Amino acid sequence: MKIGFNKVGNTAIPFEISKERLKFSGMLVKYSRSLIQLEAKITGELLIACDLCAEDSLRPVSESVKFYLSDGIYAESNEHDCDIVEVENSMIDLNDILESEIELYKSSYFSCEKCKNK
Numbered sequence: 001m002k003i004g005f006n007k008v009g010n011t012a013i014p015f016e017i018s019k020e021r022l023k024f025s026g027m028l029v030k031y032s033r034s035l036i037q038l039e040a041k042i043t044g045e046l047l048i049a050c051d052l053c054a055e056d057s058l059r060p061v062s063e064s065v066k067f068y069l070s071d072g073i074y075a076e077s078n079e080h081d082c083d084i085v086e087v088e089n090s091m092i093d094l095n096d097i098l099e100s101e102i103e104l105y106k107s108s109y110f111s112c113e114k115c116k117n118k
């Protein structure tokens with residue numbers, strides 16, 4: 001699902017997409033002249049490999065995310081610097097955003113039930 005950067009105004013635009021067992025739903029709303037705020041929830045289940053035994057197991061996911069989208073490179077510096085995601089071609093690609101959130105989630109340390117109880 002893609003939304004044009006210019007399509008997002010002061011009225012929040014709800015969205016919902018899913019990938020495998022995950023649902024990504026939330027709102028896009030104009031935050032400032034050059035930023036759009038994205039506030040969303042990622043819920044469902046995700047297959048994650050254990051850091052100790054490398055075996056995949058299904059984990060429940062319930063994450064709230066909030067960040068700002070910039071059309072191209074964000075040059076103005078302010079307190080939101082660390083929460084800014086730059087979008088390409090003035091298109092907000094929600095699948096892309098979900099994908100990177102999943103990668104982030106997968107990269108955090110995780111040990112399965114079996115290893116945890118050792």
Ligand SMILES: [Zn+2]
Pocket residue numbers: 050051052053054055111112113114115116
């Ligand atoms: Zn394990």
